[in-house]
Amino acid sequence: MQCRNCQFENMPGLDSCGRCGSSLHLATAVIDVHPPRASTWSKRARSWIPFRGVFVARDQVAQAVQQLASGLHASTAIVMPPLPVMARTIVPGWALIYSGHSALGWIFFGVYLGFLALGMLFWGTVLGSFLLGFAFSAHVSATLSVLWNSTADVRSRLFASGLVMFCLGICVYGPVLWLLGNVASPQTVAFNAEPLKMNDVLLHNRWAYLRSSPQVGDVVLYRNEHYPLISRPGLMHTVFRFQGNHIDRIVAGPGDRVVLKQGQLAVNGIPATRLPLNPDRLPETLEVTVPRQSYAIFPTASPRPDTALTIQQWQTLCIIPITSIEGTVYLRHQPLSRWWWIR
Amino acid sequence: MARFDRLEFDTSDEEPTREGVTPQIDRDEKYWMRLADDNRRSGLYENSLRFYSRALERDKSLLAGWLGQVQMLIALEEYPEAELWSRKALELFRNNGDLMAGRAQALGRRGDRKNALELCDGSLRVEGLSSYRWMVRGELMLLTSESIDRHCFDKAVQLDSDWLVSLEIALIYLHYRKPSNAQARARQAVEKSPQSAYAWYVQGVCEAELNLIRPAKRSFERCLELSPRHLEAERRLEALARQGWSLGKSLRRFFGLS
Numbered sequence: 001m002q003c004r005n006c007q008f009e010n011m012p013g014l015d016s017c018g019r020c021g022s023s024l025h026l027a028t029a030v031i032d033v034h035p036p037r038a039s040t041w042s043k044r045a046r047s048w049i050p051f052r053g054v055f056v057a058r059d060q061v062a063q064a065v066q067q068l069a070s071g072l073h074a075s076t077a078i079v080m081p082p083l084p085v086m087a088r089t090i091v092p093g094w095a096l097i098y099s100g101h102s103a104l105g106w107i108f109f110g111v112y113l114g115f116l117a118l119g120m121l122f123w124g125t126v127l128g129s130f131l132l133g134f135a136f137s138a139h140v141s142a143t144l145s146v147l148w149n150s151t152a153d154v155r156s157r158l159f160a161s162g163l164v165m166f167c168l169g170i171c172v173y174g175p176v177l178w179l180l181g182n183v184a185s186p187q188t189v190a191f192n193a194e195p196l197k198m199n200d201v202l203l204h205n206r207w208a209y210l211r212s213s214p215q216v217g218d219v220v221l222y223r224n225e226h227y228p229l230i231s232r233p234g235l236m237h238t239v240f241r242f243q244g245n246h247i248d249r250i251v252a253g254p255g256d257r258v259v260l261k262q263g264q265l266a267v268n269g270i271p272a273t274r275l276p277l278n279p280d281r282l283p284e285t286l287e288v289t290v291p292r293q294s295y296a297i298f299p300t301a302s303p304r305p306d307t308a309l310t311i312q313q314w315q316t317l318c319i320i321p322i323t324s325i326e327g328t329v330y331l332r333h334q335p336l337s338r339w340w341w342i343r
Numbered sequence: 344m345a346r347f348d349r350l351e352f353d354t355s356d357e358e359p360t361r362e363g364v365t366p367q368i369d370r371d372e373k374y375w376m377r378l379a380d381d382n383r384r385s386g387l388y389e390n391s392l393r394f395y396s397r398a399l400e401r402d403k404s405l406l407a408g409w410l411g412q413v414q415m416l417i418a419l420e421e422y423p424e425a426e427l428w429s430r431k432a433l434e435l436f437r438n439n440g441d442l443m444a445g446r447a448q449a450l451g452r453r454g455d456r457k458n459a460l461e462l463c464d465g466s467l468r469v470e471g472l473s474s475y476r477w478m479v480r481g482e483l484m485l486l487t488s489e490s491i492d493r494h495c496f497d498k499a500v501q502l503d504s505d506w507l508v509s510l511e512i513a514l515i516y517l518h519y520r521k522p523s524n525a526q527a528r529a530r531q532a533v534e535k536s537p538q539s540a541y542a543w544y545v546q547g548v549c550e551a552e553l554n555l556i557r558p559a560k561r562s563f564e565r566c567l568e569l570s571p572r573h574l575e576a577e578r579r580l581e582a583l584a585r586q587g588w589s590l591g592k593s594l595r596r597f598f599g600l601s
Binding site for chain 2: 006023028037043
């Protein structure tokens with residue numbers, strides 16, 4: 001029976017060609033003979049994607065990694081694994097699973113995930129920092145177990161450890177921490193001021209207003225630069241510093257008229273539905289018009305001097321320029337017993 | 344059922360001949376392969392692809408059918424699909440040089456030069472000679488900007504003097520924006536087969552790319568004489584007619600730059 005591929009004459013009764021291995025029963029085999037086709041939109045998309053550049057970049061990266069690998073091997077006893085294995089070290093344990101050490105890979109992955117989950121649960125606390133550090137160590141260990149071989153000496157292992165920590169820090173954890181530091185930055189409360197308590201950890205999103213403006217009702221972290229001058233009868237003037245970061249709700253926006261009468265808050269004549277965090281600390285009467293590029297935020301969840309503030313001091317303190325608003329506060333993360341969204 | 348009572352069937356095949364015997368139309372794989380080849384020579388790649396598939400439905404061991412499908416997918420600019428299909432065909436026809444060349448061509452068109460060159464080298468090492476392998480080699484030399492593409496294409500023409508080989512080389516040059524080289528090959532194809540409308544059409548395209556308006560018009564008109572329903576030739580002729588006189592073009596022509 002002649003093979004249709006290489007024209008080799010095979011003995012009758014054989015299923016595949018003795019020379020090239022092709023099937024001898026292709027004529028009647030059940031195979032789909034209709035090729036896949038590209039859709040119109042995918043053809044259009046392909047004209048935009050620079051595939052050539054992607055392949056050129058891939059080849060250059062592979063070449064650079066190869067040069068690095070040969071350089072490393074020359075100076076130390078570290079053997080760089082192939083690129084597919086190296087690429088998988090970004091997830092702890094994956095490279096080990098890919099290389100055939102499934103059990104060890106899964107153990108590393110499980111340990112890493114455990115520490116990471118606990119670390120994120122206690123994010124913003126000292127315990128959370130330790131747990132995240134352990135997770136980082138698990139990741140470094142998983143990567144090192146792929147890199148070094150049993151014949152590597154102490155110097156090579158130390159070098160490899162430093163290199164892996166540096167690379168993981170720069171390439172993985174640095175960017176992740178930077179991202180987390182901007183969208184979930186932990187703020188520890190340093191005083192008791194209802195509804196906030198000392199050592200509460202609140203999560204703060206610095207990027208909340210990158211593309212939009214603050215809205216009435218948002219709970220925000222803002223900077224207050226004011227120094228109200230408080231007089232006490234019979235004593236010298238006292239300067240009370242309000243300077244620093246505060247957390248409270250935006251009550252009114254630019255151009256709004258805020259009126260407080262007998263403790264009832266109204267914005268543009270309409271009773272306000274979104275009140276400050278601690279409405280009990282609002283003054284009895286107040287009238288203020290919010291200027292442009294500013295918002296009305298009453299510092300009700302902040303430490304207060306013993307003496308009551310005057311109406312003029314309130315009028316000054318509650319007007320916050322937009323540039324002083326540093327993002328939203330959206331979650332009370334610690335303590336876990338009071339974990340909840342801030343709305 | 345009542346709604347199927349008034350169906351009409353085409354009974355022209357069943358009309359009896361003078362001798363009273365109904366002729367059987369032989370539509371085996373050879374028929375479909377011939378149809379696919381004819382459509383390919385007319386530039387109708389979609390139809391050609393469809394007919395290659397029909398031929399393979401009859402006989403899946405037709406290597407030429409699988410290869411034709413890969414080549415048509417490349418001609419239709421569906422490179423990832425061509426690469427996938429050539430890989431599938433290579434599972435059935437292991438180490439087949441032509442299929443390896445087809446896969447190399449698809450990879451080269453996608454930009455993956457490294458793997459394309461490796462595959463092309465492999466295809467040339469495999470036993471047997473074919474013009475297609477040398478054509479793909481020439482294309483990859485173009486891609487890597489090496490100057491031996493002409494030698495590879497000449498080798499391909501030497502192995503198979505069919506006019507379609509010269510024409511497909513012209514199409515390769517056009518793909519890589521080398522219209523002057525393409526025009527030389529297209530002219531060879533026209534000389535070998537002056538009755539082929541598609542060869543005249545491709546020559547016209549090359550001449551239009553080189554801004555040779557009158558020769559391009561003549562080529563398209565000749566294409567339309569041979570194939571009056573050639574829509575693409577009509578469209579290009581209209582586009583050329585709309586191109587008016589311009590000082591720049593005239594100066595270029597005067598100084599022999601076009």
